[in-house]
Each structure stands twice: as C-alpha cells, then as structure tokens.
Amino acid sequence: MTLTYYALTGAVLVGLGAYGLLAVPHLIRRIIAFNLMGSGLFLFFGAAGARGGVPDAIPQALIITGIVVALSASALAVGLVVALARRSGKAFLPDDYPADDEDRAP
Amino acid sequence: MTAALPVLIVLTSLVPACVTFFLAQDSHRLRNGLNLSGAVLKLALIVWMLFAVAGGASYEATLPLAPGLVILLRVDALALLFISLSAALWFATTIYAIAYFGKKAELSRFFGFFSLCVAATTGLALSGSLISFFIFFELLTLSTWPLVAHKQDKPSLAAARAYLAYALPGSAALLWAIIWLESATGPVLFTDPPDLSVLEPGALRAIFALFIIGVGVKAALVPLHGWLPAAMAAPAPVSALLHAVAVVKAGAFGVVRVIYDVFGAGNVVALGVGWPLAVLASVTILWGSLRALQQDEIKKRLAYSTVSQVSYIILGAALASPLAMIGGLVHLIHQGLMKITLFFCAGIYDERAGVKKITGLNGMGRRLPWTSVCFSLGAMGMIGLPPMAGFVSKFYLGLGGLQAGAPWVLGVLAASTLLNAAYFLPLLYRLWVLPAPEDAKGDERAPGLVVPAVVTAAASLGVGLLAASPISPLSWATLIVTREYGP
C-alpha cells in the first residue's frame, strides 16, 4: 500500500510537471516543472523497484544517473534563460519566431 | 568488349562533359579539342557497331544498384538508329556552337552541360530496361535546364522555369507508371516484354496514359507542348539540341519504346489505347501547324513546326502497323536532319544579319545564298515535296495508316502538308523573290556556321534521294521493324 502511495504521487507529479513544462510562461518555472516531472518519474520507478521486498539496486543506480542528467540539463537551460534575458530583456519565449526578421544571419 | 562498348559510347560524351566543367573559361583550344574528339570517337564507335549489329552482334553492360534497380545498357537496332542520329548531329552542332559562341563567357558551363545532355541521350537510347531509361531521361532533363537558361536573361529564365514546370511533373508521372507496372510484373527489360495479364485492363490503360504523359512532355505532345516554343529564347545551338539532337527526340523515342517494347503493339491495339494516341498525335500535328502559321518570329515558327512534326513519329508508332512504324522511325532521322538545318540557318540569319522576324528575310537569298539554299532545302523537306526526306516519311505513314485501317490519316497528312506549305512557302518567297530593303546588311563569312548547315542540308536531301539504297535510314528502319517487331 505504501508503495502505491508513492507510485501514484509520482504519477501525479509527472502530470503536473508536464502541464507546467507546456503551459507556464516563465522559463525558470518551466525548468522547475521539468524537474518535478523527472523526480516524479523517478519516484514511480523507485516504488516499482521496491516491490520485490528487497529494493532493486538497478533502478536506484539508474535514478542517481537520471538525477545527475536532469541537473546537467537544468543547468544548461538556466544558462540559456539568463543569456536570453541578457540579450532580449525577457525571461520568457517570444511567442513566435520571427521567420523573416531583419537580423542578418549569424 | 561486348560489355565495354556501350559504356564506352556513353563515356565519349560523359568524360568530356565532366572534364569541361573544370576547365578555365579561356582554355578554348583544349575545350574544343576535347569535345570534338569525343564526338569523332563516338561516331567512329557507332559506325563500327552499325556493321557489327547488322551482322547480328549484340552488346550488353549492366550496373546493379539495388534489387530491381539495375542500369542496363544494351545495343539494339532501334537504339543504334537514334544514337547514330544524335552522334552525327552532336558533331555538327559542336562545330556550329564553337563558331557561334566565339569567345563569349561561361563556355565551360555550356559545353559541359551540352556534352552531358548528349551523354544522357546516348544512355537513354542504349537503355535496355525501363528503369535505366528513366534514369537517363531524368539526367537529360537536368542537364538541359542550364542550357535553356544559358543566356540568364528574363525570357531565358522564364523558359527554363517553364521547362522544369512541365518536365518534372512529367518525370513524376513516368516514374509512377514504371513503378506501378514493375510492382506487378517485376523489372521490365526491353528484350523481354512483361506479362501484362497480371494487371486489370483498366490499370493498364491508366499506366499507358501515365507513360504517355511522362514521355509526351518531352515529345511536346499537345497539350504538354507549352515549354518548347518558350525555349526558343535559348541560343541557336541549344535549339538545335532541343529540337533535333536530344530532347524532343528522346520523348518520341520513348513513345516508340513504350508501345513496342513495354506494351507490345498487339496489346496497345487490344487495350484500345492506340487510336486515342493516334488522334492526339494528329491533333498535335494540325495544332502545331496552325500555331506556326501565326508566328512572325522565325525560331518560334520553327518551334511550332517541331511540335507538329515530332508527332508524325508518335502517329507512326501509335498506328501500330509495320509500314506506319517504318514511316515514324524514319521520320525520327529525317525530321532531325531537316530541323537542325533550319535552326542552324535561323541562327545564321540572327548572328550574321541580325534578323529574327520573318519580315527581315526579304531578299536574303542573294545576300546569304548558302544559308538560304540550305534553309529552302530544309523547308521543302518539311513540306514533304518529293523526293525530299519528308516525302518518304509521309509516304510510309500514309501507307501505314491504310494498313492499320485508318484511312483518315491520309486526310491528316494532306491537311498538314497544306499547312506546312502555308507557313514555309511565304518564307521562301521572301528569301528569293521579294527585294531586299535599302539598309540590309549581313554576310556569310563564318564557315564554322555555314558548313554544318550545308552538310546537314545535303544529308537531308541525300536520305530522301537515296532512300532505296541499303545504307539509308529507311533501310535501317525497315530492318528494325522486320527484325524486331516483324511477324
């Protein structure tokens, strides 16, 4: 029963994170949402790995790897948000890419 | 050797093409030498092969790409007929083009694509399977485009765009037809007609229609002919190439292949698709002539004349009777010789006398006598005056029509002859009868331009006069029909 709680919590976190990643405009919040989605998924995975009585070590190792990968991705994303804000003064994505802007190509 | 020879014949133009692209613009001698020696070598190889094939030899080379996708080069009599024409005319056109362009810019590009075009045509003629025919057909499309656009002015670019706009959907239709057919019958080899009974007659008719659309674009079959008159914006050697050496000929040749080597004449008759094609060809013949009548630019008039004349070949193939087929095949050669003469002359009038419109031809006969004689010979051939080459073709076509039980063909031929006369005779009248205007100028001091015209004019006269001799195109066409399609 305990495992089910955590698994379902994980499932809800994944849904919540997915919603945030898609719909929240502020980019820092989107990064938070991505982390929620990831850690919810890991929680689900951990609960599934603990079903056999003895916790399965492989999911745990994979989750640690996953946490580090998520941190790497978050760090790059945060860096991009700061860089975008420095260049454009905005902490959100302009709605549409100007397909034919006046800027010369790089 | 039997495998190497067809490849070698393609390489005689492919290698000069590839090398020419990388030559500097001002290395004229190297470029000209390369192209001319390629053309001579090709002619020599073909003559050798003519004798060998007449003696019963056969040549074959294959390059497998993927299952079902095999480039197969094979020499048969029909292929030889076509490549002899294109090789001979390539030689003449190369001499003409060297003189025509002189030392203008972008010649490496021009001659590169020009030779590539001929290589594609040669490959197409030698193709022994449908898919290799298609591959060379596309290569021809692509290598022709830069030639049409060569001048890079507005009309040329528009013409080039029109050319692609017609040719690419045509190719798509052709590929569609090929794959549809081959998915049911397996790869189609021209030596070994496929078993069509695996497909419904309805599907077969649709496939036939797609084939005709595909090759009909190049053959300028009405209503797919729009690109050809527009392409007269290109320089005269390109027109020669389009109208006589390669492009429309490739289309007509394709129709012949499709009818005789893919479907088989019997199936075409049985499916009832022969006579609609014959009617379409007849409509094209008449429509082209009527439109030619309305043009006052020389090259445009000639272009519409091509639309009309090429359909003689298609008419001959579509009627599917032996005599009609002889007429059609021999017209492949005859029309090529006559039309290239006319375009050479039109180019000379333009280059040497600055004349583009037919009104400018007044009194030209005395100022440019050699050119005007050649032009007149070509025009009379087109009209079909005996004993010119055009007469021979029309004679066989008429007989073939009767043989196929389609006497209305005689009417079409008669009407077309009248129309031909109506749009060519006024030109001859202007050349020889009307007086020249006061300020007329122009000369013929350009042997590189005039000699090729004289040679092709003489040839078009010769093939008519000597039609009965054993080495004439007529004899060869008869050989093809009796050997490969005869009962």
Next chain:
Amino acid sequence: MSALVAVLTLPLVAALGVFVVPARLRVPMALASAAMITGAALALCVTVARGGPVMLMAGGWAPPIGIALRADGLAAALIIMTALVMGAVTCAAWFEASPARAGPRMAFGFWPLMLLLWGALNAVYLSRDLFNLYVGLELISLAAVALAALSGTAQAFAAALRYMIFALAGSLLYLAGVVLAYAAHGTLDIGLLTARTPAQGDALALGLMTAGLLAKTALFPFHVWLPPAHASAPAPASALLSALVPKASFLILMRLWFEAMPDLATPAALLALAVPGAAAVLWGGVLALVQKRLKLIIAYSTVAQLGYMFLVFPLAGGGGAAQPWAAGAWTGAVFHALSHGLAKAAMFLAAGIYIAAVGSDRLGDLRGLARALPMTGFAFALAAITLMGLPPSGGFTAKYLLMTSAFAAGQWPWALLLAGGGLLAAGYFYRPMVALFARDARVPLLRSIPRAWQSVPLVLAVLSIMLGLLSATPFDLLQVGRPPPASEGL
C-alpha cells in the same frame, strides 16, 4: 583494439583532448582525430560487411545486468555516414571556426561540442540498452542545444531554448516508457525485450517512448522548434543538427518497432506514425516554399524530408514485415536517412560559405553568387538533386525502393506522396537556385573563400550522388543483421 571500441571511445577521448590542450594544438588535434575516427568507422563497416554483426558486452557483463552494444549493418551505415559528415564539417570549421573569423569563444568551444556530439551519436547507434540510449540521447541533446545557441544572438538563444524544452519533454516521455518496460520485464535490453512475456502495460510503454522520440525527431506537429534552431546556428553546427541529430532518435524508433516490440505494431499504430510523416512532407514543403532566407528554406526542407522516413512503419512493420516488399521499404527508408544526411550537410555548409562571402543568407543578397563561387553553386545543385529524389542519386534509390514497396504493398497513396514531395522539393529549391545562378551585377565578396573550403560541400554532395550510383555496396551492408521478421523478403 577492436574497431567497435575505437568508434565508441575515440570521439570522447578526442573531445576531452581538445578541451584540455592549449589553443595552438586544438585544430591539429581535431583534424587528426577526425581522420582516425573516420578510419575506425571504415574498419567497422568492413568488419560488419565481411563477418556479420559485432557484439560487445560493456564491462564484460551480459544483459540484463550489463549493457550490450551491437554493430549491425544499420548502425555501421549510420556510423560511416556520420563520420563522412563530421569529417566534412571538421574541414569546413577549420576555416569557419578559426579564432580570426569566429572569435576565441567559438574557436574553443566548437571542437569539443562537435566531438561530444559525434561520440554520443555513435554511442546511440550502437547501444542495445534502453536506459543507456536515454543517457546517449541526453548527451546528444545538450551538445546540440549548445551548438544551436553558439551564434550568441537573442534569436539563437530563444530558438535553442525552444529546442531544449521539446528535447527535455521528449526525453522524459521516453524515460517514462523505459521505466514501465523495466518495471514490467526486469530488463532494458532490446534483445531480451523481444523475447519477453507480453504485459498489459507494454503498449503504453512503447507509446510513451515513441511520443518522446517523435518530439526529438521533430516529426510534424512537433517540428516547430526545428527551423529556427537549425537556421540560427552557425552553418557547420546547422549541418550537424540537420543531417545527424534527428537520425539518432529515428534509429531508436526503428529499433523499438522492428526489434524490441514488433508484436505491438498493429496496422493502426503504424498508420498513426506514417500520417504525421506525410503531413510533414507536405507542410514542411509548403513552408519551405515561402521562406526568404536560405537557411530557413534548408531547415524547413529537413522537416519535410524527415517525414519520408516514417513511411517505413506501414511499409515494413508489423504483419507486413514478413512480406517480400518489407526489405525494400526498410532499406529505402535508411537510404533516405543516409542520403539526406550527406546532402543536407552539403547544403548547410554551402550556405555557410555564402554567409561568409556576403554576410547574409537572404535570397535577394545571394543573387549571382554562383558566378563568384561556382563550386559551391554546383554543390548546392547536386545536393538539391539528391533531396528531390532525382536519379542518379542516393535520394532516388531511396525513393525508388519506397515507391516500389508502396505499390507492392497495395498502399499506393504513399507513392503519390513520394512523387508529390519530390515536386515540392523541386519547387522550394528552385528559388535559391535561380537567385544563385542569376546574371545580376557582380556581388562584391566580403572575403575570398579558399578553394579548399569551397570543395568541402562539393565532396559531400558528390558522395550523396555516388550513394545512388554505387548503391549495391551500402544495400548489402544494410542487410547485415536486419531485424529477423523483416528479412523474409527479396
């Protein structure tokens, strides 16, 4: 040292190397390692072609405890294509990412990013472990996002962020499927999953993994991130992003649907994969028609061209896998991936030369450039021929194989799509060609372009044509270790 280990580790070793060494050694080291990796890739291809698939158990542990790596014909073909593209990009970047031209930042960072991407791609091509594939995909995504942001403009940052959001969402969806697969079957190995006892949640797992990978492959309607990201990156980076990166996630899709869980490939599911592909061909083509910048045209063309690859699913998957035409469709789709990779990289590198020459890639500014830079114009034209699927090119071989299979399978609408897509491609590449070959006033070049640089895209474009002329060898290579259900045919 076996070729497989070399292909796997050399790019990573080289990436660490160029990261550490002083500036003057960086480019020589990158060039030397590119040559060595290409040699190793070639050796691997020869080994696979001669002796069949090569297996490696990383750490000596067999699945389900360890990770298996396997080089079959498909992996070998993608590895050699990647090596060719990377080699060309290395040569182009030698000119384009030089400190004098691109500044010290790019001269430092481009090389390790490129090599990391190379290593990650090879790792993904070879891996048989679903979680290991996830780590590899993340490495690809991070390197690719960094490459997309490299030019440092606000547009590039915005485009890279949008790319990143799709990539992250895609990774997590994929990972969710992996989690479900492991939870149900206790293994992550593709080979062991083939022999699993089917479970209720398998369809969901496969669906989640597929959805994630589609977002990463930029299949319509997940394509919106691709054109801005590919168009705003520096040209050598665009070449990598467009030619190589989507192929990695597509390869995993093929592994999942043909190898791990072929039993779940119902006709409806396969159709659901191909229909967005068809929409991508049409929509990407239409949008490419209206762009005014060369790089955007090329990028939208990528959206369209990626769509063709998905025709493999209805033509070679599921119950149809045992049919005679499946082999043709399967090989045709991979051929398309290969020839698109070569041709698209050639195009972006050509675009990079134009931008270096005139400082812009707007079609209006490119008029008449073919005269000043004829080799580049020729390369662009050859690459366009491949992408239009005209003979004799790799693109044509792919199109022929796919069309033949479509007819043989009685699914002729796909053949119609292939024909129509080719015409659209002709349409959208016609405009840049006309601009390049226009006879306008001579454009003054900002800088002269060395002939060696000009020849780089030409070599790639010629390779994409040669792939069609010499397609028998790659065709045979691709048959090595092809998934069993599909090998009944031909």
Next chain:
Amino acid sequence: MTLALDLALCVLILGVALASVAGGGVFRAVIFFITYGLFVAMAWARLGALDVALAEAAIGAGLTGVLLLAALGRLRRMNATSPPHRTGLHLPAAFAGAALACALGWAWFALPAPSPPDLGPVMPQSGVGNRVTAVLLNFRAWDTLLESIVLLAALLGVWMLAQDKDWTAPLGPRYHAQAGGVLASFGRLLPPVGLAFGVYLVWAGADSTGGAFQGGTVLAAVGLVALMSNVMRPPRVSQGVLRAALVLGPAVFLCAGLLATASGGAFLSLSPALAKPVILTIEVALTISIAVTLALLVIGASGDGEYAP
C-alpha cells in the same frame, strides 16, 4: 501509523509541487521547489533507497535550488521582464498532464510481478559491497561514464553562452563578502568540515551509502561557499589546470576502460582482484571533476558578473 505518515508525506510533496508550479511569484516557486526536494529525499528514505535520498537532497534539492536562486538573482539584476500574459496552452496542457498521470497510474496497477535481475551471484566479483555502487561503476559503468561526460557537455554549453567580449573574463558573478561578516567567517569555517564530509562520502560509497556524485556535490558546495566568501578567486576558462580537473574523471574512467580492452578483456571490464582499487581510483578522479563541474555550473558563464552589485 506508518501508512498515515507515508500518506501525509505524499500529500505534502504534492502540495509543495503544486505551489511551485502554480503559486504566485517565481522566487517563492523556487523556495517551494527546494522544500519539495527535501520532502522527496525523505520519501526516498522511506522507500529504503538511501543512496538516492542522499543524491536527491544534495543534487535535486540543494544544488538545483542554488542554481535556480542564482539565476533568479541575475534575472532580477538585469531587470528581465516577466511574461506579460498567460499562454493559451493551459487547457490542452492540463489535459495532457492529466492523461499522462492517469496513464502512469493505470500502468502501476497493470504491472506484472517484478522480475528484477539477480545481482546476488555476481556481487562478489564486483569489488564493492554497495550494490548501487556496483551497478554504477561496474555493471553499468558505460552509463556512468557517459553521464560524467553529460555533465561536462552541460558546463561547456553554459560557458559557450558568454558573449565574445566577456570570454576571457573570470567565470560567474563577482561576490563581495563583507570582511568579518557572517559569510566570510562561514567561508573560512566550512571548507575543512565539508571537505572531510565529502571525502568520507566517497570512501563510504564503496560499501555503504554514498558515492562520487553525492561526495562531489558536497565538495562543490564547499567550493561555492569559498567562492562567495572570496576565499577563492573565480577561475577563468583559459586556466589549463581548471580544464584538466574537469576532464580528469572521465579521462581516468576512459583510460581504465581502454586498458581493460588492451589487456584482452571487454571494454570497461574489471578483473575481480583489481576491481576495488580501480573503482576507488575512478571514484576519486570522478569526485574531483564532478565537484569542480557542479560548482562551475552554478556560477555560470564568464561575464555573468557584469550585472552583479
């Protein structure tokens, strides 16, 4: 009783998660997220996964939280505008999220009985006693090697976001700690303690809870405090030693793997006799690289300090 505790923990987790996605204010969202990380670490402890709990607390909550806070600080200093309006994606996004949650929930109940691979028989050959460490550094070492390179790729990506003019500047913002202030004293006190704790985590990881990633994170935190309190100068990209420290871990890892190949074994294989010393060597090298990488990831690209007060 324990059931109620678990239920309460789950409710708390969901509550702070919801608050961090939908609550007001981005700063508060980050604080909620850090809290969330701590709760989740507790959940991991409840699930018996202590290694994961430690990793989640150190990396998931701690380091990610610091990263986000630092980013918010920079955004505030450059007066970046927040989004003017809400995007129109809410309904479809909510639908997609709900569908995803329901699908996973359903999948949980549809899972067949677990069939994990049995690590028992192979553990003696792994060279370490902690199963998680055995999986990370021996059975699935290829994953971990790639992962250490992922970290490097992220740092490289962050560095490349600098503007060209700032490229040679020191990395990250300038910190001005008051001499004799709390931070400065903290900065002198913490490093020795933290260093000891970090080294212990790595050492212990072989046989009980801990490991290179957890230890590296602690060391990174130490480094960050030292930077903020001006005990250490911010480094520059051009420093060769710094770059060497960054690649040390992956390089040692790769060398070990290639040496195994050269001596006739499989790539990355370890003979049982040598497994423990080799794993420890790799772990030490990885810890150094991870610590430096994580600290540098938080401080950001060069020139990020130009807006610092």
